[in-house]
Amino acid sequence: MGVEIDRTEFDDSDYHQFQRRLEEQLYCLKKVLKTPNFGDNPRAIGAELELYIIDAQGKPLAKNEQLLNLAQSDYLTPELNAYNIEYNAPPCLVTNHPFQALENNISSTLKSLTQYAKKIDGRIVPIGILPTLASSDFGSHCMTQRKRYHALVNQLIRERGDAFEININGESPLQFELADITLEGANTSLQIHHQIPPTDYCDTYNALQLMTPLAIAVGANSPTLFGHSLWDETRIPLFKQSIDTRHLDRYQWNAPARVTFGHGWLRESAYELFSESVHLYSPILPICLADSQQIPPELFELQLHQSTVWLWNRPVYSAIGNGHLRVEMRALPSGPTAIDMAANAAFLIGLAEGQRHKINDILPIIPFQTAEYNFYRSAQYSLDANLIWPKVSLGYKRQNIIGIIENSLPLAEQGLLNLGIESNEANHYLSIIQGRLSNKQNGAIWQKNMLKKLNHRLTMEESLHKMLEIFIDNSQQNIPVAEWTI
Numbered sequence: 001m002g003v004e005i006d007r008t009e010f011d012d013s014d015y016h017q018f019q020r021r022l023e024e025q026l027y028c029l030k031k032v033l034k035t036p037n038f039g040d041n042p043r044a045i046g047a048e049l050e051l052y053i054i055d056a057q058g059k060p061l062a063k064n065e066q067l068l069n070l071a072q073s074d075y076l077t078p079e080l081n082a083y084n085i086e087y088n089a090p091p092c093l094v095t096n097h098p099f100q101a102l103e104n105n106i107s108s109t110l111k112s113l114t115q116y117a118k119k120i121d122g123r124i125v126p127i128g129i130l131p132t133l134a135s136s137d138f139g140s141h142c143m144t145q146r147k148r149y150h151a152l153v154n155q156l157i158r159e160r161g162d163a164f165e166i167n168i169n170g171e172s173p174l175q176f177e178l179a180d181i182t183l184e185g186a187n188t189s190l191q192i193h194h195q196i197p198p199t200d201y202c203d204t205y206n207a208l209q210l211m212t213p214l215a216i217a218v219g220a221n222s223p224t225l226f227g228h229s230l231w232d233e234t235r236i237p238l239f240k241q242s243i244d245t246r247h248l249d250r251y252q253w254n255a256p257a258r259v260t261f262g263h264g265w266l267r268e269s270a271y272e273l274f275s276e277s278v279h280l281y282s283p284i285l286p287i288c289l290a291d292s293q294q295i296p297p298e299l300f301e302l303q304l305h306q307s308t309v310w311l312w313n314r315p316v317y318s319a320i321g322n323g324h325l326r327v328e329m330r331a332l333p334s335g336p337t338a339i340d341m342a343a344n345a346a347f348l349i350g351l352a353e354g355q356r357h358k359i360n361d362i363l364p365i366i367p368f369q370t371a372e373y374n375f376y377r378s379a380q381y382s383l384d385a386n387l388i389w390p391k392v393s394l395g396y397k398r399q400n401i402i403g404i405i406e407n408s409l410p411l412a413e414q415g416l417l418n419l420g421i422e423s424n425e426a427n428h429y430l431s432i433i434q435g436r437l438s439n440k441q442n443g444a445i446w447q448k449n450m451l452k453k454l455n456h457r458l459t460m461e462e463s464l465h466k467m468l469e470i471f472i473d474n475s476q477q478n479i480p481v482a483e484w485t486i
Contacts, residue, residue: 040322043194044092055122089250108188126334135226170229180380205270218403231381232380262372343429354415
């Protein structure tokens, strides 16, 4: 999805040809998904981790190209802003200790990147939103010089027509406007990829949609922006608003946002999600390749279009091997530590797999809009959220999220065991989640409480910098965030 392109300007013929290709490839996808051996591969888990590069003072350091030149790794790529990079963890079969492998890969990569960063007077931080960001850290001057990013920015600005509006409530609300979409680069995430057989895709995807709020709440790590205390997972509203090309009118029909939780429960197959993307969203990057005779087909244009529609749980098609489908889980933040990120992934995948077998008993009693409500309330309040949660025999009612998560831990454990995860690995990472519940502390809550303590004797700016230094020290030691002291 991060493929580079060769130009940044397009005309009407480009859009017409691209739209035609999308319709053709949708028809092709429908046939491919019915091919007997499609997706006939062992289940695997992979990840993409976005990171900040900062200087000695804790400010963004726009040197991702220099860092990548030093590292010389096929697993590293630049991000939109020049102070962000992405690590693509190699996929691992679910039977080969995938979460331990994920933790080890992230840990070793952070250590090696830290050594390379020292050569450019920089440091590496896994955190959802860097607390020391300033408004001067955004704009065209901070962008990575890749044609794909410039084309994406230009097209979204063209669709918007004027400044992008940010309006996020919280303890100290934040409102302002920005002329481009570089504020999107403030958000860094851990994107988990789970390869799923086509026959299980529909139920697994619906289960993920239902359970994602629990993983957001327990893993929140993005409570501030520009010194404002906002949502515990501020990435969720910030990402949506920073690239929202719409001008909303409460009295008229409004196009759907390109960053979205979704449009309804999946009914029959993953095809519906791809069809929605094609028919609800206009093309942004209309790049067409020459027709390929590859089997299964690459569907390049369809994949490229999918990369410009940001569902929090996004379907991914791949032509590798026999071909397969994945879910890209995009809601989890970067950080605070390698062990915490592996635990977040294990918890969310375990929940989805545990719920999958009985998801069709739950869906009739929880409207999709209620699941979407839970998603945003979890991002806003994390472990203080109250969700509307289903009970098969009682319908649904409002419940405190800590109790919901505690009651769901056995379900997550069973889901991991069903996948073939060894019990020791499942118990180890779920105990990390239990620790956060017992101490009522995730990354966001720790950051907010640390700032309150520091604010007794320091200015807000000083507190943000001091808090970040303590965060980095704990993160580098790979101490679970539940055990961080104030």
